[in-house]
Amino acid sequence: MSDYTNLENLRFLLNEVHNIEDVLKYERYADYDTDAVEILLQSTKDTCDKEYFPFYREMDEDPARFEDGKLYVHPQIGKVVKMAGENGSIGAQFDYDDGGQQMPHLLYGALSHIQAAANNNIGGYFGLTAGAAGLIITFGSDELKNTYVPKMLSGEWAGTMCLTEPQAGSSLSDITSSATPQEDGSYKIKGQKIYISGGDHEYNDNFIHLYLARIDGAPSGTKGISLFVVPKNRITENGELVSNDVQTAGDFQKVGQRGYCTTHLMLGEKDDCQGWLVGAPNKGLSYMFQMMNGARIDVGMTAASIATAAYYASLQYAKDRPQGRKLSSDGSKNPTEEQTLIINHPDVRRMLLLQKAVSEASVSLLLRCSRLLDVAHNEDGEVAEDAHDMVEWLTPIAKTYPSEMGIKSVSTGLQVLGGAGFCSEYILQQYYRDIRIMSIYEGTTGIQSLDLLGRKSTIKNGRAMQLIGKEVNKAIDNASTFDDLKPYADKLAAKMKDMQEVFMHLLQFAMKGNHERFLSDATIFMEFASTIVVAWQWLEMATEAKKALVTGQLKQSEDFYESKVHTMKFYFKYELPKTSSLKETLMDSEVLTIMKEKELIS
Numbered sequence: 369m370s371d372y373t374n375l376e377n378l379r380f381l382l383n384e385v386h387n388i389e390d391v392l393k394y395e396r397y398a399d400y401d402t403d404a405v406e407i408l409l410q411s412t413k414d415t416c417d418k419e420y421f422p423f424y425r426e427m428d429e430d431p432a433r434f435e436d437g438k439l440y441v442h443p444q445i446g447k448v449v450k451m452a453g454e455n456g457s458i459g460a461q462f463d464y465d466d467g468g469q470q471m472p473h474l475l476y477g478a479l480s481h482i483q484a485a486a487n488n489n490i491g492g493y494f495g496l497t498a499g500a501a502g503l504i505i506t507f508g509s510d511e512l513k514n515t516y517v518p519k520m521l522s523g524e525w526a527g528t529m530c531l532t533e534p535q536a537g538s539s540l541s542d543i544t545s546s547a548t549p550q551e552d553g554s555y556k557i558k559g560q561k562i563y564i565s566g567g568d569h570e571y572n573d574n575f576i577h578l579y580l581a582r583i584d585g586a587p588s589g590t591k592g593i594s595l596f597v598v599p600k601n602r603i604t605e606n607g608e609l610v611s612n613d614v615q616t617a618g619d620f621q622k623v624g625q626r627g628y629c630t631t632h633l634m635l636g637e638k639d640d641c642q643g644w645l646v647g648a649p650n651k652g653l654s655y656m657f658q659m660m661n662g663a664r665i666d667v668g669m670t671a672a673s674i675a676t677a678a679y680y681a682s683l684q685y686a687k688d689r690p691q692g693r694k695l696s697s698d699g700s701k702n703p704t705e706e707q708t709l710i711i712n713h714p715d716v717r718r719m720l721l722l723q724k725a726v727s728e729a730s731v732s733l734l735l736r737c738s739r740l741l742d743v744a745h746n747e748d749g750e751v752a753e754d755a756h757d758m759v760e761w762l763t764p765i766a767k768t769y770p771s772e773m774g775i776k777s778v779s780t781g782l783q784v785l786g787g788a789g790f791c792s793e794y795i796l797q798q799y800y801r802d803i804r805i806m807s808i809y810e811g812t813t814g815i816q817s818l819d820l821l822g823r824k825s826t827i828k829n830g831r832a833m834q835l836i837g838k839e840v841n842k843a844i845d846n847a848s849t850f851d852d853l854k855p856y857a858d859k860l861a862a863k864m865k866d867m868q869e870v871f872m873h874l875l876q877f878a879m880k881g882n883h884e885r886f887l888s889d890a891t892i893f894m895e896f897a898s899t900i901v902v903a904w905q906w907l908e909m910a911t912e913a914k915k916a917l918v919t920g921q922l923k924q925s926e927d928f929y930e931s932k933v934h935t936m937k938f939y940f941k942y943e944l945p946k947t948s949s950l951k952e953t954l955m956d957s958e959v960l961t962i963m964k965e966k967e968l969i970s
């Protein structure tokens with residue numbers, strides 16, 4: 369059986385590309401050194417080998433479901449959530465004072481990658497708990513913090529994010545859940561939420577919903593949304609848990625991630641649901657963005673990790689499967705020769721290289737975001753602001769590229785297996801189904817693209833894009849010191865100019881007040897910009913690999929480093945040129961998707 373990830377690749381990314389040693393110098397991370405990093409990588413992999421990966425298929429075949437009024441999830445979820453609580457990995461990046469382990473984000477990202485590659489059904493259960501606890505820590509009162517956070521981080525209670533309602537998915541301004549103030553300072557909550565991940569099951573004693581609702585009389589739209597803590601069971605004065613009128617109405621049955629429950633919750637049906645305000649009234653959506661930004665990075669990493677696991681499964685199959693014969697130099701085939709392995713066919717190598725190019729660059733991009741979070745949280749002044757602005761700009765890309773291209777990459781991996789790829793006996797079909805949700809939840813690709821072009825690229829006069837441009841230029845300069853990387857560095861420099869040109873072309877529509885035109889091709893801009901951003905990741909990885917090869921300071925085998933340079937060349941030849949056609953589309957004056965008086969779609 370193939371492995372689902374490769375620790376050597378993670379070590380290369382952490383040590384040589386993203387310089388974790390520099391991150392470990394921050395005082396906050398004084399308890400971590402490179403030995404501790406290595407121990408954590410290895411022990412996480414060992415745990416995943418025993419507790420995650422062997423249950424991956426079972427969770428798909430024995431999915432989460434609502435039966436006889438009870439939400440069933442695979443018992444291994446209960447075991448793993450308990451283990452995570454006991455070993456302190458829920459909220460490991462939080463302060464010691466808040467019950468965390470002050471783990472660097474960069475390391476946390478690498479460990480999450482291993483877990484998600486092994487079994488992507490599990491991480492969300494405690495990822496959401498950590499995100500919900502993080503919101504209470506940042507914005508909640510001491511009372512809320514003391515009541516909920518310790519039990520959430522210990523794994524006894526779980527947390528969720530409750531945003532979506534039947535009429536309010538992408539458009540959260542249409543939320544109608546209501547909150548009526550009570551004399552004791554709490555609120556009576558009424559409403560329903562759909563698609564709530566990890567919203568109920570028997571392995572946690574309580575579920576702490578971080579819930580968006582509108583206080584009676586609040587302004588309409590996003591300006592009138594507040595954030596509440598709404599527990600499934602509330603605590604009486606003598607410390608008992610009693611029902612808080614939060615009913616689970618069902619569990620959505622899904623194409624993929626079938627081990628991860630997705631609940632439908634009804635609140636206040638008996639007029640007895642209490643919630644407690646987090647922070648100030650009407651600021652709920654801005655608070656929730658803290659959790660959403662974290663979750664977007666988590667989703668990107670999960671997509672990158674599924675694509676990684678699928679790559680290794682396809683690679684293994686291609687190394688084992690004999691089929692056909694290699695073409696001789698005159699184009700003929702000798703039927704008396706033994707069949708060759710499919711990995712020797714150029715088209716199969718092309719497919720595998722695409723998988724490698726997408727999955728490894730995606731993991732690197734997500735680790736870059738985590739590293740920027742470390743810088744933003746540990747530096748002051750302009751350095752912190754720069755890191756913050758860059759991670760803000762990169763987040764929609766880091767969520768979308770691994771999701772969209774991950775879907776393509778896993779589909780390509782399924783193709784490597786031919787008919788076997790379509791059969792349930794092989795694992796590729798599960799990866800294919802599981803990765804499909806990544807471009808939908810936590811904001812669809814359409815919504816991420818509006819965010820990238822309409823918000824993140826324009827705020828502070830485009831400061832974030834300029835900062836990214838400077839980082840890319842550094843990478844270009846570094847690569848240019850190696851003769852055989854210079855042509856690729858030049859190509860990336862030309863693509864960066866294209867990005868500027870396209871952005872300025874689109875921006876003129878916004879400046880003329882034509883926002884619909886400005887944003888109508890935002891998703892095409894996302895594809896265009898992210899393809900260039902990923903070329904930057906590859907150029908950096910190839911430069912570090914080249915450095916190791918030239919200096920002879922090899923931490924991995926020569927083949928390992930050479931494969932990095934080779935994959936960078938592949939990406940620049942087969943993927944990066946696609947931005948030229950995207951540019952043509954983006955610069956074209958013809959408008960075909962904006963609704964006119966006449967309906968042209970029938």
Ligand SMILES: Cc1cc2nc3c(=O)[nH]c(=O)nc-3n(C[C@H](O)[C@H](O)[C@H](O)COP(=O)(O)OP(=O)(O)OC[C@H]3O[C@@H](n4cnc5c(N)ncnc54)[C@H](O)[C@@H]3O)c2cc1C
Pocket residue numbers: 528529530531532536537538539562563564565566622630805808809810811812813814815818
């Ligand atoms: C498995 C699963 C788990 C989930 N977990 C959670 C959770 O834990 N908590 C939670 O609150 N929610 C959760 N969700 C909800 C998820 O975030 C939403 O499904 C998602 O945001 C899209 O909303 P929607 O389904 O209503 O689609 P819609 O908003 O109806 O979108 C339909 C299509 O229209 C497009 N579209 C919509 N508005 C615009 C626009 N303004 N401009 C351009 N295009 C637009 C979208 O991109 C999409 O292609 C989950 C969903 C699923 C399926």
